[in-house]
Amino acid sequence: MENNPQTGGAAFALPGWPKKIGGVAVENPIWLAPLAGITFSSFRRFHRALGAGLVHTEMVSALGLIYKGRKTKELLYGFDDERPCALQLFGASAQDIANGAEIALTIRGFDALEVNMACPMPKVTKKGAGSKLMEFPDEAAAMMRALKSFGLPVWAKVRVMPRGSALSTADFCAKLFEAGADFVFVHGRTPAQRYEGTASREAVGEVASLFPGMIGGSGDCYAPEDFEDYLARGCAAVLAARGVLRDALLVPRTLKRLGAPVPEDFCSQTPEAQAGILLELGRNIYNTEGEPLALMIAKRMLGALFKGFAGAPKLRREGAMVRKWEDMEKLLTGRGLGESGAECGEAPNQEI
Numbered sequence: 001m002e003n004n005p006q007t008g009g010a011a012f013a014l015p016g017w018p019k020k021i022g023g024v025a026v027e028n029p030i031w032l033a034p035l036a037g038i039t040f041s042s043f044r045r046f047h048r049a050l051g052a053g054l055v056h057t058e059m060v061s062a063l064g065l066i067y068k069g070r071k072t073k074e075l076l077y078g079f080d081d082e083r084p085c086a087l088q089l090f091g092a093s094a095q096d097i098a099n100g101a102e103i104a105l106t107i108r109g110f111d112a113l114e115v116n117m118a119c120p121m122p123k124v125t126k127k128g129a130g131s132k133l134m135e136f137p138d139e140a141a142a143m144m145r146a147l148k149s150f151g152l153p154v155w156a157k158v159r160v161m162p163r164g165s166a167l168s169t170a171d172f173c174a175k176l177f178e179a180g181a182d183f184v185f186v187h188g189r190t191p192a193q194r195y196e197g198t199a200s201r202e203a204v205g206e207v208a209s210l211f212p213g214m215i216g217g218s219g220d221c222y223a224p225e226d227f228e229d230y231l232a233r234g235c236a237a238v239l240a241a242r243g244v245l246r247d248a249l250l251v252p253r254t255l256k257r258l259g260a261p262v263p264e265d266f267c268s269q270t271p272e273a274q275a276g277i278l279l280e281l282g283r284n285i286y287n288t289e290g291e292p293l294a295l296m297i298a299k300r301m302l303g304a305l306f307k308g309f310a311g312a313p314k315l316r317r318e319g320a321m322v323r324k325w326e327d328m329e330k331l332l333t334g335r336g337l338g339e340s341g342a343e344c345g346e347a348p349n350q351e352i
């Protein structure tokens with residue numbers, strides 16, 4: 001795939017779509033998840049162009065926006081062709097979330113406002129934000145009410161409640177819906193699980209069956225069948241998260257499986273196609289956000305790309321050491337750094 005993928009429109013629309021989900025018109029239910037440090041502008045735009053029905057910003061600190069953090073505001077930047085795009089905010093109080101949203105909307109338009117009630121990391125939870133909010137349902141509900149005043153769809157992302165909690169996951173979601181939430185994503189891990197163990201699709205499906213059309217699923221989506229399973233369990237949308245770091249073409253391959261008329265060259269899993277798509281993504285990031293981010297994303301994705309063929313471990317080691325985008329280009333185009341290019345070009349399908 002030599003040219004930048006263009007937003008596919010009809011190629012990525014499922015039969016019978018667009019539809020409105022959570023108040024937003026979308027071509028399909030396969031969406032890019034919020035990923036801190038990853039779903040910045042070029043990444044979002046690229047995955048929209050590869051068919052994601054909607055993209056998310058990474059979680060943005062409401063307090064960071066209020067205290068005029070330049071870096072925080074940069075997380076909001078983006079192009080119109082990435083829309084529909086949901087802004088995800090995190091914060092500890094309804095007042096902070098509302099103030100943060102007000103500032104964000106002076107910078108650019110978004111299609112939905114979402115609150116992160118799912119992040120389990122201590123630097124977020126110790127401030128009372130992220131999954132800590134699952135212990136404070138009244139404040140979480142107040143956030144939904146406060147965001148309603150902006151006239152945009154209001155969403156939340158939560159995890160499943162731990163066993164023995166006063167409220168079940170469904171009770172917590174019901175409180176959010178009563179307060180005006182239009183859509184809630186449920187990640188099938190408890191906060192204590194962080195990213196370990198497996199996400200419970202049963203738990204997500206149970207909530208989805210209670211609130212038809214109102215629940216999105218998240219957790220362990222690595223293959224088209226995973227997305228299909230969440231949809232079959234009643235989820236109205238499913239988030240692609242770590243899966244797109246392992247397979248850059250996961251979203252179009254999933255859409256193809258679901259019946260969208262996606263062209264074949266958006267679906268290939270060959271190392272050459274994956275290297276090609278990673279090159280395109282990296283070049284876009286290099287030209288928009290700069291070399292350090294282009295290298296960071298490429299390095300994160302190399303592990304999955306350089307796997308299962310002779311010379312792969314050496315290429316992975318070399319990739320980890322690359323300091324210049326120019327050298328990453330050589331590695332990805334099989335021109336190699338030193339002798340490695342020959343190995344990259346010659347034996348991509350040879351299992352070891």
Ligand SMILES: Cc1cc2nc3c(=O)[nH]c(=O)nc-3n(C[C@H](O)[C@H](O)[C@H](O)COP(=O)(O)O)c2cc1C
Pocket residue numbers: 033034035036037038057058059088116118119157187195199218219220221222239240241242243
């Ligand atoms: C590096 C990384 C960053 C993440 N950042 C966010 C975030 O900013 N907001 C959020 O709600 N979830 C975040 N998540 C969680 C994902 O959106 C998703 O719910 C989770 O990874 C489960 O999906 P998966 O198992 O398919 O990866 C992050 C996950 C990872 C791995």
